[in-house]
Amino acid sequence: MPGSRTVRVVEAVRETADAVSLVLDPGADGLAYRPGQFLTVRIPGGGARCYSLASSPHTGEPPRITVKRVPGGTGSGWICDRVAVGDTLEVLPPAGTFGPTGLDRDLLLVAGGSGITPVVSVAKSALAAGRARVALLYANRDQASVIFRDELRELAEDFPGRFTLTHWLESLQGLPTPELLAPLLAPHADRDAYLCGPVPLMDAAETALRAAGGRTVHRERYFSLSSDVFAGPDPVSAAPDDAWTAQVRLDGAAHTVTGGPTTPLLDALLAAGVDAPYSCREGACAACACRVTAGGAKMARNEVLDATDLAEGYVLACQAVPVGDLIEVTYD
Template identity: 45%
Template sequence: MGALAAAEPTPSASTTAGELRLQVCAIISETADARSLVFEVPEALRARFAYKPGQFLGFRVNVGGQRLTRCYSMSSSPWTDARPQVTIKRVEGGRVSNWMNQCVQVGDWLDVLPPAGHFCLDPHQAADASRPLVLFGGGSGITPVFSLLKAVLHSGQRPVLLVYANRDEGSVIFRDELRQLARAHPEQLQVVHLLDSLQGYLQAAQVRQLVRQWRGADYFICGPGPFMDTVEATLLALGEPRECIHVERFVSPADPSPAAAVAEGAGCELLLVELDGATHQIVPRPGDTLLQSCRAAGLDVPFSCEEGFCGACMCTVPEGQVQLARNDVLSSAELEAGWTLACQGHPQGARVRVQFPA
């Protein structure tokens, strides 16, 4: 792709969709097609950018005359690293990933959305030595997994198995750091590298063999779709509880377009929002999404991309119906369990109740 101008350097903050501006203070070349961007967070924004291991940042960039949004996981851990860091691998045909690798330089300012995502552990879970932790990373899917790994090793003695699959030796991101961690924690950490060039793609039989001594663990999986599907399906077939299997899926959304039409005459008369232990009553404006209704009422509900692909605004619908204009993140199982996206969900019917997770 041709050269593209990086974002104009300016420290001013923006309130559009909650985005702010951070300056790139360092760039680390990880592999031939992946780099890490390290950001300086001003004191005034420290609280907004406090994050949990495994979360991601959203970026809004101008590429080819279009305003695009993409989310990239942080490979840093708040418990071990002084500054947030995202790691981005070039994707063939990926406009933003190539722009991030080719054009962004130290000193540039980028429009950044606050941290979001549920693929994470809290300090108590990280330090829980009673349950093993099994991490599956495929390719650039190692990014949030690496954040979790560093947090757990820093917090206690919880045994950890990391299974990391890559195309070949040259594709292994964080190779030296992983080697150092394995040497520093020989009794706690086991790292297994799988290379497609030598062993082929990961198969169910390999997954069964790898986890044979690690049953009853918490599992975190991130990588290419077929890789994650194989691991998740195998673990479920082994009888591992679904609630102990955590999968991080990212998709590149389509270019911005008008939202899908909402059924006429099906607007909501009363919206009940359960947030932080309190219930709020809202009379939504016709056509507004759940998120728009909540923000108009002054509620500080979680959100990030506002385009239906990051999952930061996930909430459940215990009463009534919600119609999604777009969904690029919720699985069929999550939809059946009553989850929806506040940024894309339109309340339908006389009375709707939604609940945001604590």
């Protein structure tokens, strides 16, 4: 399908008893991505799953996704049990907005379980290519559940003045609560905070940070795709009299597309052969975010754009249906 590509698995690393990392060869063109982004992977049976890149684009290491087995999980079970060196995966371009726009501002990172995958990408990138000090709190059930244990220890040894690592083990310390996390997080409340992991952990961490005066808190959301994003869009029927027209700038080129009163902008672009970016098509990842510069649009669903994004005119093309006869949009 348009936008997808094939990558080859060159190494499979057993991180823990129920987590595996797949090291990928993206081919001659490479794989451009930002710290904290994910890949959407096609799985057998006509489905797709999103897995974070645990590698850093700033260290010279090859791209790597890390997957933790979910009980009954079709995608995670297939990757952990069946995918081997030499196999190929069909993936969509890297997507997601979890991660800093720069690498020089001090960071507070909170991760739980497999939530460490985008977080370690951010940490390695900031330490290797920026000046930021990084504090990481990593929560797990027990010592055996700690993913990237050796890699994290090496980061602490290599950057003793800039990287602070705190492990939280439920088997020893109990479930993390706002009260228990407060003394660990409050000293870093003035930093940009990035949280990824189980919702109760993120809730507890955010509550502790807000109580300590923290203002900049970003949360990564895990989600399952309910549709096959690799199947491509449904055909867009001929536009009725109350159709809309969109003038779109993408990668320096101008496109004009039309749609009906319920046609999302992304569907119209794809149906017209425009290689517009997208991943989940469910309003949950921001891969298709674009900015409306004239006219307006209504979104059926939005789980990632905040009030500031909306005020600046950003919409999710997969969920945005233009309002009125004409809309102007830019991806550039």
